[in-house]
Amino acid sequence: MNENEIREILQALYDTPLSSxxxxxxxxxxxxxxxxxxxxxxxxxxxxxxxxxxxxxxxxxxxxxxxxxxxxxxxxxxxxxxxxxxxxxxxxxxxxxxxxxxxxxxxxxxxxxxxxxxxxxxxxxxxxxxxxxxxxxxxxxxxxxxxxxxxxxxxxxxxxxxxxxxxxxxxxxxxxxxxxxxxxxxxxxxxxxxxxxxxxxxxxxxxxxxxxxxxxxxxxxxxxxxxxxxxxxxxxxxLEPLSNEQIQEVILKRLRKYPDFLDSDALYEIARYSDGNPRDALWISQQIVLNNLHKKRITGNIAVKTIKKITKKYFENSLQLTDLQEAVLNTITQYGNRNIIVKKLEEKGIKRQTAYTYINRLKENGLIIERNGQLKVSGKIFYIISK
Ligand SMILES: Nc1ncnc2c1ncn2[C@@H]1O[C@H](COP(=O)(O)OP(=O)(O)OP(=O)(O)O)[C@@H](O)[C@H]1O
Ligand SMILES: [Mg+2]
Structure with missing residues (x-):
């Protein structure tokens, strides 16, 4: 992307309330x-x-x-x-x-x-x-x-x-x-x-x-x-958060002049990070642009790499996870259903009551969120813990 294109893309992704x-x-x-x-x-x-x-x-x-x-x-x-x-x-x-x-x-x-x-x-x-x-x-x-x-x-x-x-x-x-x-x-x-x-x-x-x-x-x-x-x-x-598809639409609409700049995998990762919050989606998209100034096209891989780098930089220091917490979070990235998650944790030797307590605490702290009855690791944490 040349300088003007980058400026235009950043302008399009700029976070400001809509009026049109x-x-x-x-x-x-x-x-x-x-x-x-x-x-x-x-x-x-x-x-x-x-x-x-x-x-x-x-x-x-x-x-x-x-x-x-x-x-x-x-x-x-x-x-x-x-x-x-x-x-x-x-x-x-x-x-x-x-x-x-x-x-x-x-x-x-x-x-x-x-x-x-x-x-x-x-x-x-x-x-x-x-x-x-x-x-x-x-x-x-x-x-x-x-x-x-x-x-x-x-x-x-x-x-x-x-x-x-x-x-x-x-x-x-x-x-x-x-x-x-x-x-x-x-x-x-x-x-x-x-x-x-x-x-x-x-x-x-x-x-x-x-x-x-x-x-x-x-x-x-x-x-x-x-x-x-x-x-x-x-x-x-x-105001419920937007769905993943809607977040992708938010970004695509703004980048209609550059429809191929972010490929569909990159859009998916942006939506995953945002948890349905358009501001977070715009912010991380801008970060991805700024961290890849010379790329013509942002793929899913590039997006993941950048998101990991950014989340590490901003959140890792304020996040000290115990092994147990990490085990719970990792299980939640694989299964969304609370009962199944607890069962899987039990298989790993974690007591039922402990599992429930951990899940509730992680939810209270915003590290996991619940959408449509399914548990999910929040986008910011997901990229920190995923290997
Ligand atoms: N439905 C939507 N479609 C497209 N973009 C949206 C939508 N809702 C919000 N945005 C974008 O998300 C960003 C945040 O929106 P907005 O400023 O309205 O949020 P807010 O809830 O008022 O935030 P704050 O808590 O800071 O006051 C803005 O850049 C806005 O353009
Ligand atoms: Mg506002």
Whole structure:
């Protein structure tokens, strides 16, 4: 490949959320369901959950309800609940500032922006000077929370949402990146916004951490007296990882200008590595390109060699496997069925109960995963242990 071709291939494989349908694989169902909610439901808060890189932002980009007004807000600030809610207000107000030319909505948005900027610079300076008097460590979070006027933030958020609904009848508020917070923090934030979000004509869709889906699915969490998840979220959607075939399609679509660059075995290995996560597939594909700059074509063998090299470099040091763990992992690479795996381990002299315990622990640690009832060594580990 020449320099320009390599640049083009790397560009095509670059990891960024999609916004045009020609590269999108699958997900019609999720997108259609969410669009239907936006169109038909009177109100409510909905969650979109999934592991990082599985495609949450991409899905949010494709939400086009066809009624009312769609507002996308991407959170970036993380220190505390107050800061996150302030960030939400700020980003929402900024969006409004972009498209409103005059009126009460614009005035309230401007007021909100000013309030957040002032509040944040004030809390910052107080936090800094506090450090002079208070010796030792002082936590950023406590200095922020002490000062930030969260009640005023709630009021402004409430005003803005009411004005938006008044003007557009229906508001689709998409809040992205809440999934980067800890589960407990997210629950507290959602609970504190519950009443503000409870408005006729307001549909809120949030990207949420995977852990929240798990709890929601269990459906009986009583995380504190003020309520459980069910009563905060109307419904949650979980983005399953893509299938191996779909991952291959993701890569092929992006490389349509170079359809022969990766042969089918190489594509298979990329999919095997990714465990259905498109981000991981794009990342390892880029690594394969960068490690084989002079090759015209990437075969399965080349792909395996590179993946082994990369996984070794990144993961081996943080992974200390005992002989027993390795035996269990190797058995799982050959058999997917839990009972058969346990039987095979028993044949090797490992007690039944020990085998089950090891399997469960490896699963908890993410070294093995379960898909459609079958156990499987995770792609990253698979290439480290396979000889
Ligand atoms: N259905 C899909 N078809 C094709 N490519 C996809 C699909 N879903 C995600 N991707 C690609 O995978 C990568 C990760 O997607 P995205 O950024 O939407 O994930 P995310 O879940 O929002 O991740 P994060 O946790 O970092 O916010 C992007 O490069 C995106 O283009
Ligand atoms: Mg995202």
């Amino acid at each position: 349908k020609n590269l999108l694989v699958n997900r019609d169902e999720e997108i259609n369901s969410l669009n239907a909610i936006c169109f038909y439901q009177p109100k409510g808060v909905y969650g979109l959950c999934g592991e990082t890189g599985v495609g949450k932002t991409t899905i949010l980009n494709f939400i086009e309800p066809g009624v009312g007004k769609r507002v996308y807000v991407r959170l970036t600030e993380k220190e505390s609940k107050e800061i996150i809610i302030g960030d939400m207000l700020y980003k929402l107000a900024k969006e409004i500032e972009k498209h409103e030319e005059k009126g009460k909505l614009l005035t309230t948005a401007k007021k909100s922006i000013e309030f957040i900027i002032e509040e944040r610079s004030e809390t910052r300076s107080i936090g800094a000077s506090g450090g002079i008097f208070v010796s030792g460590n002082f936590s950023k979070t406590t200095t922020h929370t002490r000062k930030f006027n969260i009640y005023h933030a709630y009021e402004l958020l409430d005003d803005i949402l009411n004005l938006l609904i008044e003007k557009y009848n229906r508001i689709i508020l998409l809040i992205d990146e809440l999934d980067k917070e800890k589960k407990e923090e997210v629950l507290i934030i959602l609970d504190s916004l519950k009443n503000i979000f409870d408005k006729q004509g307001l549909i809120v869709i949030l990207s949420l951490p995977f852990a929240i889906y798990r709890e929601y699915a269990k459906d009986r969490l009583r995380w504190n007296e003020s309520g459980n998840l069910e009563n905060i979220l109307k419904d949650t959607y979980f």
